[in-house]
Amino acid sequence: MLPRLISVPIILLATSGLFYGAAAGTPPPLVIWHGLGDNYDADGLKSVGDLAKKVNPGTYVYNIRLNEDPSGDRTATFFGDLTVQLAKVCEDLASHPILSTSPSGINALGFSQGGQFLRGYIERCNNPPVRSLVTFGSQHNGVSEFQDCDSDDWMCKTAMGIMKGSVWSSFVQSRLVPAQYFRNPEDLEPYLEYSNFLADINNERETKNKTYAANLASLKMFAMYMFTEDTTAIPKESAWFAEVNRTTGLVTLLQERDIWREDWIGLKKLGEKGRLDFRTAKGKHMKLDDELLTEAFEEYFSPPEDTFDHPGEL
Ligand SMILES: *[C@@H]1O[C@H](CO)[C@@H](O)[C@H](O)[C@H]1NC(C)=O
Numbered sequence: 533m534l535p536r537l538i539s540v541p542i543i544l545l546a547t548s549g550l551f552y553g554a555a556a557g558t559p560p561p562l563v564i565w566h567g568l569g570d571n572y573d574a575d576g577l578k579s580v581g582d583l584a585k586k587v588n589p590g591t592y593v594y595n596i597r598l599n600e601d602p603s604g605d606r607t608a609t610f611f612g613d614l615t616v617q618l619a620k621v622c623e624d625l626a627s628h629p630i631l632s633t634s635p636s637g638i639n640a641l642g643f644s645q646g647g648q649f650l651r652g653y654i655e656r657c658n659n660p661p662v663r664s665l666v667t668f669g670s671q672h673n674g675v676s677e678f679q680d681c682d683s684d685d686w687m688c689k690t691a692m693g694i695m696k697g698s699v700w701s702s703f704v705q706s707r708l709v710p711a712q713y714f715r716n717p718e719d720l721e722p723y724l725e726y727s728n729f730l731a732d733i734n735n736e737r738e739t740k741n742k743t744y745a746a747n748l749a750s751l752k753m754f755a756m757y758m759f760t761e762d763t764t765a766i767p768k769e770s771a772w773f774a775e776v777n778r779t780t781g782l783v784t785l786l787q788e789r790d791i792w793r794e795d796w797i798g799l800k801k802l803g804e805k806g807r808l809d810f811r812t813a814k815g816k817h818m819k820l821d822d823e824l825l826t827e828a829f830e831e832y833f834s835p836p837e838d839t840f841d842h843p844g845e846l
């Protein structure tokens with residue numbers, strides 16, 4: 533291992549000055565996008581970051597935020613226009629001194645809705661480029677029901693109340709975050725017309741954006757964890773891009789859907805190269821333990837073998 537570590541930068545210097553200074557064995561920085569009702573400064577998120585550093589020493593961790601004020605950041609998980617929110621995140625990462633200069637790109641970890649938003653980042657921006665994406669309990673194929681809120685969470689209740697009233701109005705689509713990934717397979721027409729985020733990011737409309745597919749297909753790994761007893765994000769199979777018939781409960785797997793067959797967003801390419809993992813996490817929505825996270829961090833976020841293994845060359 534040691535001679536290789538030493539020799540790699542020398543070889544790279546001879547081939548391309550661009551990679552100069554890229555130390556082999558350094559884990560890429562990790563960006564984490566939290567879920568609905570959470571904030572970037574929360575203790576739970578800090579312990580996840582600490583664990584990532586423990587598993588892969590030297591990892592720089594950045595928690596994505598839409599507001600430096602944690603309570604404003606929490607509010608932004610319920611209220612806001614995802615197009616605007618994503619553009620801000622793209623700008624923040626592209627101008628971040630450490631993330632934007634990492635020679636091995638960055639890794640990305642998305643919790644719940646943060647997972648489909650990170651996928652949006654990859655498809656629309658991907659600068660700095662993501663190496664591996666891991667999502668836990670994300671709603672990649674949307675939610676077909678609105679989630680229940682804690683009885684004292686007025687912000688959640690307000691958001692869900694407004695959405696239940698008129699999910700397809702452009703007013704709601706540009707202001708309520710979960711509405712922008714609402715998707716009822718029995719009622720696709722208004723979804724295709726009005727969805728401000730998911731219908732676009734999943735390339736479900738007639739005109740497909742080829743950049744989206746190319747960017748997602750450039751991932752080294754995309755691992756999707758589904759919680760086996762998830763009753764919060766409905767249907768739970770959305771975590772695997774599956775579709776569930778609301779009457780019969782019949783599950784249509786990703787591989788049986790056009791988004792895969794016609795490879796609208798690059799998933800089939802990833803799958804055929806063995807770069808798409810369908811994983812399960814035992815338990816309820818976002819009930820994570822250190823053991824499972826440790827395993828995921830070892831498997832997906834460990835340092836590149838050498839600097840040739842650069843996202844741009846995959
Ligand atoms: C496709 O997406 C890219 C990245 O967001 C964007 O720059 C481009 O304008 C989009 N192309 C079309 C045809 O919408």
Ligand SMILES: *[C@@H]1O[C@H](CO)[C@@H](O)[C@H](O)[C@H]1NC(C)=O
Pocket residue numbers: 717718777778779780
């Ligand atoms: C769900 O199943 C029912 C009964 O088989 C069928 O009539 C309906 O079209 C299905 N819905 C979708 C969206 O495929």
